[in-house]
Amino acid sequence: MRAASRAVAALFFLVILAGCSLNYTEPRKFAIVFGINTYPGNNLAYPVDDATDVTAILTANGFASGDVILRTETSATKTQLTTDLTSLAGVMSSDDLFVFYYSGHGVSYPYQGADHEWILPTGSVDAGGYLVAANAILDTELGTMLDVLPTKRRVVILDSCNSGGFMGSGLEADTVPPALYQHTAEAGRITPETIVKALQNYAAFSSAGAGGISPYKALVIAAAGADESSYEGGAPYNHGIATYYLLQAPARGDLNGDGVVTVLETFALMKAGIDQTWNSGYAKPYEVFAPHVSGGPIDLVLF
Amino acid sequence: MRLESFPRALLFLIFCVWTTGAATAFTISLSGSGNALLSAAEGYSAKAQLGGEAAVDVLIPATAWLGLGVSAGWLGAMPSDMNGGFGYRAYSGGFLGFVAEASAPIATWKNVGTLRGGGRLGGLANVAVYPNAGLAFFFPSLALDGFLRFTPAALPFLDIGVTLPLRVYFRRDFQFSGSAGLGMSIAVSTGRTP
Numbered sequence: 001m002r003a004a005s006r007a008v009a010a011l012f013f014l015v016i017l018a019g020c021s022l023n024y025t026e027p028r029k030f031a032i033v034f035g036i037n038t039y040p041g042n043n044l045a046y047p048v049d050d051a052t053d054v055t056a057i058l059t060a061n062g063f064a065s066g067d068v069i070l071r072t073e074t075s076a077t078k079t080q081l082t083t084d085l086t087s088l089a090g091v092m093s094s095d096d097l098f099v100f101y102y103s104g105h106g107v108s109y110p111y112q113g114a115d116h117e118w119i120l121p122t123g124s125v126d127a128g129g130y131l132v133a134a135n136a137i138l139d140t141e142l143g144t145m146l147d148v149l150p151t152k153r154r155v156v157i158l159d160s161c162n163s164g165g166f167m168g169s170g171l172e173a174d175t176v177p178p179a180l181y182q183h184t185a186e187a188g189r190i191t192p193e194t195i196v197k198a199l200q201n202y203a204a205f206s207s208a209g210a211g212g213i214s215p216y217k218a219l220v221i222a223a224a225g226a227d228e229s230s231y232e233g234g235a236p237y238n239h240g241i242a243t244y245y246l247l248q249a250p251a252r253g254d255l256n257g258d259g260v261v262t263v264l265e266t267f268a269l270m271k272a273g274i275d276q277t278w279n280s281g282y283a284k285p286y287e288v289f290a291p292h293v294s295g296g297p298i299d300l301v302l303f
Numbered sequence: 304m305r306l307e308s309f310p311r312a313l314l315f316l317i318f319c320v321w322t323t324g325a326a327t328a329f330t331i332s333l334s335g336s337g338n339a340l341l342s343a344a345e346g347y348s349a350k351a352q353l354g355g356e357a358a359v360d361v362l363i364p365a366t367a368w369l370g371l372g373v374s375a376g377w378l379g380a381m382p383s384d385m386n387g388g389f390g391y392r393a394y395s396g397g398f399l400g401f402v403a404e405a406s407a408p409i410a411t412w413k414n415v416g417t418l419r420g421g422g423r424l425g426g427l428a429n430v431a432v433y434p435n436a437g438l439a440f441f442f443p444s445l446a447l448d449g450f451l452r453f454t455p456a457a458l459p460f461l462d463i464g465v466t467l468p469l470r471v472y473f474r475r476d477f478q479f480s481g482s483a484g485l486g487m488s489i490a491v492s493t494g495r496t497p
Contacts, residue, residue, distance in 0.1 A: 264436060
């Protein structure tokens with residue numbers, strides 16, 4: 001009878017706890033923002049505008065202006081990113097939030113005999129248009145670069161082609177295919193294959209992840225799947241399509257009305273926007289694309 | 304089997320058991336509960352989430368006090384609060400598993416009915432998704448329920464009950480995750496007549 005009383009007491013404690021708000025210190029927020037228009041023979045139109053406007057929404061929504069580092073064109077290099085990360089590591093604490101935003105080219109290119117995806121900061125493409133691997137950032141490398149930061153609360157937002165390759169494996173099976181135009185009908189559906197994949201991931205689970213950035217190292221929002229392009233557009237977008245909706249997140253992203261905009265809410269807004277406008281009306285059939293987001297049980301407050 | 308056809312398959316299973324019920328006694332129960340989850344991921348503090356379950360169980364009596372069967376249903380959890388800049392994601396999904404149930408009469412009132420008390424132990428396989436994210440994941444769980452059920456004397460095939468469901472979720476991305484709740488059930492049994 002005493003055990004039963006304890007169980008009932010524990011139950012009521014849990015029910016009460018579910019309605020409680022405990023006191024937490026709100027984190028300080030830092031960001032590094034990259035935008036690159038200029039590539040040898042293959043310029044983009046909007047990444048610098050993307051980066052500039054993302055910096056503006058961050059500083060207008062909880063990020064101190066001194067805590068946001070904007071790097072565009074020649075200053076947006078891999079070496080500079082390493083330097084900036086080391087610099088931030090000295091001032092950040094374990095509860096702070098870090099955001100890395102990148103707008104520029106991305107590519108799928110083999111490395112050491114395996115398929116990999118890259119983002120291409122300035123200096124990573126030579127005059128002939130070839131990849132300079134030492135100056136590019138590999139999908140498995142970015143997570144390691146972020147390890148210098150003392151916080152685990154890291155968000156990576158990539159508006160670039162093939163950026164879904166930066167999504168490291170976790171417990172989850174992604175129901176959105178790596179190339180939406182090839183598998184439009186299957187997108188978002190739970191099939192027996194999905195369940196089998198989820199079972200396999202459970203059996204082989206490792207928080208270290210594989211093939212990209214572990215969801216336990218950073219939450220990644222990728223504009224496109226590993227096997228597809230993302231796009232930029234003129235009016236009404238005048239930005240990368242994914243970034244166009246990211247920029248709306250502070251104003252429209254609080255989907256559940258709790259007063260904050262999280263990574264998942266931002267992703268949901270971006271995905272719905274891309275689906276309802278670009279994929280439905282503007283794009284050619286092979287130009288449709290779908291953003292992807294990391295798994296893991298954690299969601300982080302962005303704005 | 305596609306997941307979309309799962310409800311039809313379940314209804315067919317219930318129909319089969321129902322139509323062959325004359326051969327063997329069995330119980331079909333519908334239950335629903337609300338619960339409070341408490342979870343903690345590595346490097347993050349514990350937070351609570353509100354959630355719920357709805358289930359259909361089919362049990363076949365092994366003895367006068369023990370029943371064995373299957374349980375299938377829906378589960379879900381709302382997002383936790385986001386205080387401190389982080390929270391735990393909402394999810395929803397389905398489960399399927401085996402349950403064993405033991406019960407015994409606590410009190411009988413002539414012409415009114417019988418009150419029974421008991422417990423259930425089950426192992427469940429869960430597949431859930433994070434809303435909007437398109438990400439599906441698997442985790443097993445342990446069900447440990449206590450219940451009280453009232454059987455009216457005039458309707459001896461019917462049980463109406465109150466349950467106290469406890470769950471331990473073996474999620475590999477949490478250091479621990481479990482829930483406690485409060486629910487109701489209604490069950491129909493064959494083989495009992497007034």
